[in-house]
Amino acid sequence: MKSKTESFSEEFRGRDIITLDSIKVRLLFFDSLGAKCSSVLVETPDVSILIDPGAAGLQPSFPLPREEKIRLREEAFKRIRHYGTSSDIVVITHYHYDHHVHPSRIGEMACLFRGKTLLVKDPNQWINRSQRSRALKFLSEIYRISGGNEPFEGLMETSRFKMTSDPFERHPKTTSLWRRSKGKKLKVYQAKKRWFEKIVESWKRNKWVRIFEVGGTKILFADGKEFTFGNTRIKFTLPLFHGQFLDNVGWVIGLTVEHAGNKFLFSSDLQGPIIEEYAEWIINSKPEVIVADGPPLYTYGFMIGKEDIKNVIDNMQRIICEARPSKIIWDHHICRGIFKPKMREVYSCAKRKRVNICTAAEHMGLKPLIERVKPP
Ligand SMILES: [Fe+2]
Numbered sequence: 001m002k003s004k005t006e007s008f009s010e011e012f013r014g015r016d017i018i019t020l021d022s023i024k025v026r027l028l029f030f031d032s033l034g035a036k037c038s039s040v041l042v043e044t045p046d047v048s049i050l051i052d053p054g055a056a057g058l059q060p061s062f063p064l065p066r067e068e069k070i071r072l073r074e075e076a077f078k079r080i081r082h083y084g085t086s087s088d089i090v091v092i093t094h095y096h097y098d099h100h101v102h103p104s105r106i107g108e109m110a111c112l113f114r115g116k117t118l119l120v121k122d123p124n125q126w127i128n129r130s131q132r133s134r135a136l137k138f139l140s141e142i143y144r145i146s147g148g149n150e151p152f153e154g155l156m157e158t159s160r161f162k163m164t165s166d167p168f169e170r171h172p173k174t175t176s177l178w179r180r181s182k183g184k185k186l187k188v189y190q191a192k193k194r195w196f197e198k199i200v201e202s203w204k205r206n207k208w209v210r211i212f213e214v215g216g217t218k219i220l221f222a223d224g225k226e227f228t229f230g231n232t233r234i235k236f237t238l239p240l241f242h243g244q245f246l247d248n249v250g251w252v253i254g255l256t257v258e259h260a261g262n263k264f265l266f267s268s269d270l271q272g273p274i275i276e277e278y279a280e281w282i283i284n285s286k287p288e289v290i291v292a293d294g295p296p297l298y299t300y301g302f303m304i305g306k307e308d309i310k311n312v313i314d315n316m317q318r319i320i321c322e323a324r325p326s327k328i329i330w331d332h333h334i335c336r337g338i339f340k341p342k343m344r345e346v347y348s349c350a351k352r353k354r355v356n357i358c359t360a361a362e363h364m365g366l367k368p369l370i371e372r373v374k375p376p
């Protein structure tokens with residue numbers, strides 16, 4: 001174990017890259033290497049894009065001493081800082097500490113953000129309470145390290161929320177499944193709907209943060225938008241649920257990066273994907289290379305259930321058969337516990353269709369960490 005995790009930067013030289021013709025994707029750190037993290041650096045001839053440069057220690061139930069988890073989290077930050085400092089653009093798909101940097105550490109990670117264009121998840125709408133509060137802390141710290149002298153509250157204004165996108169219309173298949181449910185499941189659906197109605201009210205009530213530019217650092221809200229840099233197009237989705245439909249964990253934004261007919265897709269935390277419409281987004285985007293989040297099997301029985309797992313298996317088989325990408329890095333939540341036996345159908349389907357699916361660690365020539373440690 002020790003020899004496999006000691007000096008990542010040396011060990012991975014050259015094996016951490018996936019090359020499309022004109023796009024280079026460098027895998028920075030992932031859960032399969034030992035920290036909650038899903039960070040990549042995407043380089044095209046026009047621009048260099050750092051995606052989700054956060055990292056957090058693995059969960060307490062992961063069979064590894066606490067000190068080792070801290071050490072691995074620091075390895076993640078080391079790689080992110082080493083490769084991410086020279087990026088032009090930083091993308092933050094949502095406000096969880098394994099995706100954006102904890103506000104207490106932004107000072108030491110300032111080289112990642114200062115003077116850059118940040119394309120971030122909108123902190124004002126389609127966001128739950130905890131992510132909103134983290135977003136405000138994160139953005140105010142970015143403002144401060146970029147030289148902003150005024151109180152951050154000066155950037156707040158009255159809400160401009162309008163319901164422009166109905167989540168029930170945007171997820172017709174998933175909505176109809178929930179609506180047809182009975183008993184306990186129907187009650188869960190009704191509770192989710194009540195939660196959603198309340199959160200919408202908070203978007204109308206709360207003050208909104210404005211986009212800002214200070215000391216060369218530019219903050220733009222990316223939800224549903226497209227940005228062009230030379231011949232490179234970065235296209236973001238509208239907000240997507242973080243896992244299950246109407247999940248109170250909140251929303252994320254996914255994205256594609258396209259250059260000269262090559263396309264890379266980053267799913268962010270879709271946890272599978274569990275939702276069928278998100279599998280369709282991936283298929284319709286026709287990416288050659290996908291970095292996707294797998295299901296949090298370690299939360300089975302209290303956060304995800306049998307039906308979610310079945311959905312993930314069906315959705316991944318559809319992605320493999322219909323999108324036929326050359327490479328899928330399937331990592332993040334899925335690597336927090338033993339996963340291969342439960343996902344056997346996905347791996348056999350990929351083998352049959354000759355689609356290369358693996359974790360970031362496997363791409364780099366290592367076993368995922370969960371397969372290298374002693375079970376609890
Ligand atoms: Fe997340």
Ligand SMILES: [Fe+2]
Binds near residue numbers: 038096098099269332
């Ligand atoms: Fe995450």
